[in-house]
Amino acid sequence: MNRETIKHIIRGFLFLIFQVLILKRVSSGNQWLWHYADIFAYPIIILLLPIRMTRHYVIIIGFGLGLMIDMFYDMAGIHAFALTAMAYARGIILSYMEPRGGYQLTMSPTRHSMGINWLLVYTSICLIVHVFLYFTAEIFTFVYVGKILLKTLLTFVLSMMAILGYHLLFNPRK
Amino acid sequence: MNNLLLFIFRYSAFLLFVLLEIVALVLIVRYNEDQRVIFLNSSSVFSGKLYKMADKAYKYGHLQIIADSLADENAELKARLFNMERTFQHFSGTEKPLDSCILEPFRIISASVINNSINERNNHFTIDRGSRDGIENGMGVISPHGIAGIVEKTGEQYASAISVLHSAARISASIKRNNFFGPLIWKEANPEFMILEAIPRQADIRIDDTIITSGYSFIFPRGIFIGTVHRFWSEGGSNYYTIEVKLQEDISRLERVYVVDYKEADPLVK
Numbered sequence: 001m002n003r004e005t006i007k008h009i010i011r012g013f014l015f016l017i018f019q020v021l022i023l024k025r026v027s028s029g030n031q032w033l034w035h036y037a038d039i040f041a042y043p044i045i046i047l048l049l050p051i052r053m054t055r056h057y058v059i060i061i062g063f064g065l066g067l068m069i070d071m072f073y074d075m076a077g078i079h080a081f082a083l084t085a086m087a088y089a090r091g092i093i094l095s096y097m098e099p100r101g102g103y104q105l106t107m108s109p110t111r112h113s114m115g116i117n118w119l120l121v122y123t124s125i126c127l128i129v130h131v132f133l134y135f136t137a138e139i140f141t142f143v144y145v146g147k148i149l150l151k152t153l154l155t156f157v158l159s160m161m162a163i164l165g166y167h168l169l170f171n172p173r174k
Numbered sequence: 175m176n177n178l179l180l181f182i183f184r185y186s187a188f189l190l191f192v193l194l195e196i197v198a199l200v201l202i203v204r205y206n207e208d209q210r211v212i213f214l215n216s217s218s219v220f221s222g223k224l225y226k227m228a229d230k231a232y233k234y235g236h237l238q239i240i241a242d243s244l245a246d247e248n249a250e251l252k253a254r255l256f257n258m259e260r261t262f263q264h265f266s267g268t269e270k271p272l273d274s275c276i277l278e279p280f281r282i283i284s285a286s287v288i289n290n291s292i293n294e295r296n297n298h299f300t301i302d303r304g305s306r307d308g309i310e311n312g313m314g315v316i317s318p319h320g321i322a323g324i325v326e327k328t329g330e331q332y333a334s335a336i337s338v339l340h341s342a343a344r345i346s347a348s349i350k351r352n353n354f355f356g357p358l359i360w361k362e363a364n365p366e367f368m369i370l371e372a373i374p375r376q377a378d379i380r381i382d383d384t385i386i387t388s389g390y391s392f393i394f395p396r397g398i399f400i401g402t403v404h405r406f407w408s409e410g411g412s413n414y415y416t417i418e419v420k421l422q423e424d425i426s427r428l429e430r431v432y433v434v435d436y437k438e439a440d441p442l443v444k
Contacts, residue, residue: 025232027293029426030365034293035363035364035365056186060190063197071221076201077200078202080197080198081195081202137202
């Protein structure tokens, strides 16, 4: 375990706690918005993993993290389902967005390293996969496809704001 | 054989992904709706403790609101007490009732809500009392301004209850003015309203009529104020009215609740 690994783990736990203690409470309010939306900041843990990390590890971390979130949301498997899919999709998306000459050893998926445009595309595609699959699994039937899309859209916008807010405020290097 | 191994090796990331997705799907299908026994972790010690800590911090900001609602409740209880005293002053001291059960059929356990949801199709909440405080499965949970839910799973220190905002919750409720009764269920996304069904057409219903619990079950005692009639209609050709009831209690702000232990239920159920 080197220092980078420990930093990732601590940051991951902080995001997890932020999600279940603050964002969950905010998004279970009684305003009309929260009947149709949620805020998910925890996918950023997967998004921030090193680019060159083995895919298998990313998928396993996604599944485990999803189960932990499920535990706190009193559900079984829904977050795990969506996050595993996102972790797998991340590998594909990263390989499509590979810059000419491949990823350098020093590159990491942050604004500091890849620039804001790359970050926007990468984050939004991954996040939309996650949010859409989450609501599909939660509602579990395509009969309410309108509802799924509406919830996906609102939640996507709010989650995107949370995740980009972190990138803009803290500008992490790794 | 070699080719097969090569195939597995090459697509191992994809296979792992498919495998984990299947596991997640099995979890979703098996544990989400009804038998949420293993995964229902709100009542497990770890997340229960964490929620309780967070709840303590959160409540500091809301002490004023809680104090106000407790004071209101005290006032109401005092009013009832005075009414009760007037009723009983006709009894003389020697004329004791036969059994305390007749006068006190209910035992009330107060509890705090430490985790709550209102935005899902099936909502649950967790209270900080469990089997060691005398909570058992199937007990009703009432709140200062109405009803809150039914205990579903009891742990030692915590218990989890299905909220009235749950597709499986059916509460027997009646109209106070004329005693017509029917099941009260929750259908829509709006946590402020519930639906009272199967009220016959001859019933005389008015907007703002009071809806109370009917007492035709061993879960809730009779006469708890639930809410008022918001609007009502009958589906074409049906002989029954469907009534939309505006809940008095704001389920999203449940703080202090009371679990009802109906002492007479036990021998009858057994």
